[in-house]
Amino acid sequence: MKQRPYLGFGLGLRPDHYETILEEHPPLDWFEILTENYLVPGGKPLYFLDRIRENYPLVMHGVSLSIGSCDPLDKAYLQDVKNLISRVEPAWVSDHLCWTGIHDLNMHDLLPLPYTMEAVNHIVSRIQEVQDYFGRQILIENVSSYLTYLNAEMEEWEFLAEIAKRADCLILLDVNNIYVSSYNHMFDPRDYLNGIPKDRVQQIHLAGHSNQGHYIIDTHDAPVIQPVWDLYALTLEHFGPISTMIERDDNIPALSELLKEVEQARQIAKEVLEVPTVA
Amino acid sequence: MRELQKLQNDFQNYLLDKSNAIMTAVVDIEPVPANIRLNVYRDGYYLRLLEALEQDYEVLRALMGAEEFDVIARDYIHTHPSHFRSIRWYGKDLSFFLKEKTNQLCLSEMAQFEWLLTEAFDAAESDILTVEDMAAIPPKKWPVMRFILHPSLRQLNLQTNAVAIWQSFKENGILLTPEETQISVPWIIWRKELDILFCSLDPAENDMLQTLSAGMPFKKLCEGLGKWFDEEKVAMQAALFLKRLMLDHLIVGVKYK
Structure with missing residues (x-):
């Protein structure tokens, strides 16, 4: 099996923490940036991005690729992302296995795809086109979902695995999203982990969510809960060491709070396996 | 599909x-x-x-x-x-x-002002023209030189006290009562390094800025100032205005065509 690159333990970079990061140089191995936040001509976002990049490895995480949409790929967007790749020189680039709109509209959400061969074929060719354009493999992330389509022909993990194999792309495994979807659709998250090809998983997301009783919404506005930490431990047992980060998008606390969660991930990894040292 | x-x-x-x-x-x-x-x-x-x-x-x-x-x-x-x-x-x-x-003018003007602040926030970067750069330009070239303004510059005309309301709320959390003014007041918003700045312009300054924005040469700037100042003061006023713009990082370069 090919050795996957390993960055260690990171955090989603958010504007609230820019100055603290530059002043305090927190003990993080890497940051993930939200691609769209930096597709701007200038100003503070790019100023801080460049300075933080001087001290930390970065990976890029997009929300607008809309890889599953029936609209044509947005070439202007791809060019802008490619330009940002040249500026940032990220360790890798990811986006979501979803669609965000059609007819040139953007719903600004990670909308669910039907798990059908028609969708697999459509998405595989688009990922290949994106990878050819960027000249590198991309990672696709499993999203949380709240509904199931009647025309589903396979399980979500089969859908993800099939696409990753046929498109020859990598996987960003969001452990919280697996937990959320397993709750919403009543499946065993271990089945999900068992269905994912080990050699494709390159990054893990951990996040919090909002439990509405009969269903969970993936809000990224709270700390990671214990069942998700437990699932993370299972994930590492199954896949081995994988670069892991905490993803908080809303209700953002002080950096020190998030560092505690990063540390918790580090400790779990230490307990579950021998964590390699980041060079 | x-x-x-x-x-x-x-x-x-x-x-x-x-x-x-x-x-x-x-x-x-x-x-x-x-x-x-x-x-x-x-x-x-x-x-x-x-x-x-x-x-x-x-x-x-x-x-x-x-x-x-x-x-x-x-x-x-x-x-x-x-x-x-x-x-x-x-x-x-x-x-x-x-x-x-x-039909409340202050609302649309507040929206316009707040939006232009966000535009200035992440507008493109640019090198700036310094007073020393300007002094190095040979005097014979001055009449035909045209100025390139900073990409973050935004211009608007307001007929209400929207900016005063915005400032009072941001600084003290106090909401002033909206008021309409007799005449429309020109304002500019821009980014100097990482700070977003704004100020109102008097009519002469606004005329000069409109001339510069339209890409007109320095010669035209001086001609336009004849409307506001005595002939002997025109060159000095133009130079003072340009110096102010340069110190505020609003001029990023010159061209001659």
């Missing part, structure tokens, strides 16, 4: 409140029926756009009151589906929308 396309079309129409056709494509299982599951997405769509508007228009929202802002925002969201790849640009047309929807 026909089936996938139809599904996405129906789903999007549900989010936009146009059709319920997608309901028949979604598994309906207790205890969470299909419409509740779909509404997680529909509510999320509205709430995300509302949040984007609230972030961009903090003082406008305070001025209108949360309830009235919510009504206007809902109307805007209903009539303005997003074409933007980033939600950061979604509120771009709110000031135009308010101009059509309300």
Whole structure:
């Protein structure tokens, strides 16, 4: 099996923490940036991005690729992302296995795809086109979902695995999203982990969510809960060491709070396996 | 791809409140029926756009009151589906929308002012022209030189005290009463290094800036100033104005054609 690159333990970079990061140089191995936040001509976002990049490895995480949409790929967007790749020189680039709109509209959400061969074929060719354009493999992330389509022909993990194999792309495994979807659709998250090809998983997301009783919404506005930490431990047992980060998008606390969660991930990894040292 | 396309079309129409056709494509299982599951997405769509508007228009929202802002925002969201790849640009047309929807000039002017602040925030970078750069330009070239202004510069004319309201709210949390002014006052907004700055211009300064913005040469700038100053003072006033613009990082270069 090919050795996957390993960055260690990171955090989603958010504007609230820019100055603290530059002043305090927190003990993080890497940051993930939200691609769209930096597709701007200038100003503070790019100023801080460049300075933080001087001290930390970065990976890029997009929300607008809309890889599953029936609209044509947005070439202007791809060019802008490619330009940002040249500026940032990220360790890798990811986006979501979803669609965000059609007819040139953007719903600004990670909308669910039907798990059908028609969708697999459509998405595989688009990922290949994106990878050819960027000249590198991309990672696709499993999203949380709240509904199931009647025309589903396979399980979500089969859908993800099939696409990753046929498109020859990598996987960003969001452990919280697996937990959320397993709750919403009543499946065993271990089945999900068992269905994912080990050699494709390159990054893990951990996040919090909002439990509405009969269903969970993936809000990224709270700390990671214990069942998700437990699932993370299972994930590492199954896949081995994988670069892991905490993803908080809303209700953002002080950096020190998030560092505690990063540390918790580090400790779990230490307990579950021998964590390699980041060079 | 026909089936996938139809599904996405129906789903999007549900989010936009146009059709319920997608309901028949979604598994309906207790205890969470299909419409509740779909509404997680529909509510999320509205709430995300509302949040984007609230972030961009903090003082406008305070001025209108949360309830009235919510009504206007809902109307805007209903009539303005997003074409933007980033939600950061979604509120771009709110000031135009308010101009059509309300007869309170201060609201649309506040929206315009707050939006232009966001535009200046992440406008393009540029090197700046310094006073020393300017002094190095041979005098014979001065009459034909044209000035390139900073890409973050935004210009607007306001007929209300929108800026005073904005400042008072930001600095003290106090909302001043909106007032209309007799004449329209020109304002500029720009970014100096990482700081967003704004100021009003007097009529002569505004004339000069309009001349520079139109790409006219220095010679024309001086001619225009004849309207405001005695002939012997024109060159000095033009030089002083240019120096001020340079110190504020508003001039980024010169060209001669």
